[in-house]
Structures are given as structure tokens and as C-alpha cells.
Amino acid sequence: MKGYNIGADDYITKPFDEDELLCRIMAISNRLDFSNLSCGKICQIGKYEFDFENLSLDLNGEIKRLTTREAEVLRILCNSKKKVVKREQILTSIWGENDYFAGRSLDVFISKLRKYFTEDSSVKIENITKVGFILNC
Secondary structure (H helix, E strand, O other), rough: HHHOOOOOOOOOOOOOHHHHHHHHHHHHHOOOOOOOOOOOOOEEEEEEEEOOOOOEEEEOOEEEEEEEEHHHHHHHHHHOOOOOEEHHHHHHHHHOOOOOOHHHHHHHHHHHHHOOOOOOOOOEEEEEEOOOOEOOO
16 A cells, blocks of 8 residues: 555565566556657757657767667657666567567667767766666766
8 A cells, every 4th residue: 555655556466477577567568658758859868969750869960860779769768867767668668578689689779879978978878787777867
């Protein structure tokens, strides 16, 4: 009851069935809307401007073109600035639930995005071990 009072909308007790856990994760992630940037058409990330529609990251007029997947990952992180975004949430939103290689692919995309932000030390994509990522800027 206390968990619901502080904002939780679901829980699962130990021991739990892994299939039930995955179903609950999918149900919650399906409720989330990642289609629009909460910060508008252009999202400010530190000194950078992120334009999802044009797959671009702009720093003082110098434009870096992103791949579709890079932009999708960044959009999800941008929608939840300074909040933990769970790995499963990103994976199911972008790759669906049955892609064996998606976990490693996500790590590669996060690594690439970190390199794109090297010109602004205030922008960090932090890894929360075994949980997910936080975009801090």
C-alpha cells in the first residue's frame, strides 16, 4: 500500500515468474508515449540542439547526422532527462521483444551518443548498472 501512496503503479513480489515480469514491463512500456519530445520539436541538450525529425544534432551550426536508431534512443532519453530510463523500456520501444542482439546493440548506440556529446562536458549519459540510463545535462 505504501508503494502506491508514493507513486508506484505496479509491483511484483518475490519469488516471481520471469514471464510475468516481462509481461508487466511490456504493459507499462506500452502505456508510455515516446512519439513526441516533451521539450518540443527541437530538444536542447546542453549546448546541442537535437532535431528528431531531421535526425540531427547541432552544435553552433555544425550538424551531426544521426542514424534512425541513434535518434530513437536519444529521443527516449531526452523525454526523460534526469530520470532513469530502463534498458527494457528502450529495447522494447525500439527493437521489440524478440531481438537477441538488441541488448548489445543498445550499448553500442549509447557509446556512439556519448562520443557525439564530447564537446560539452555538462552532457552525460550515465549507466545505472543492471537498470538503465540517465541523460544529465
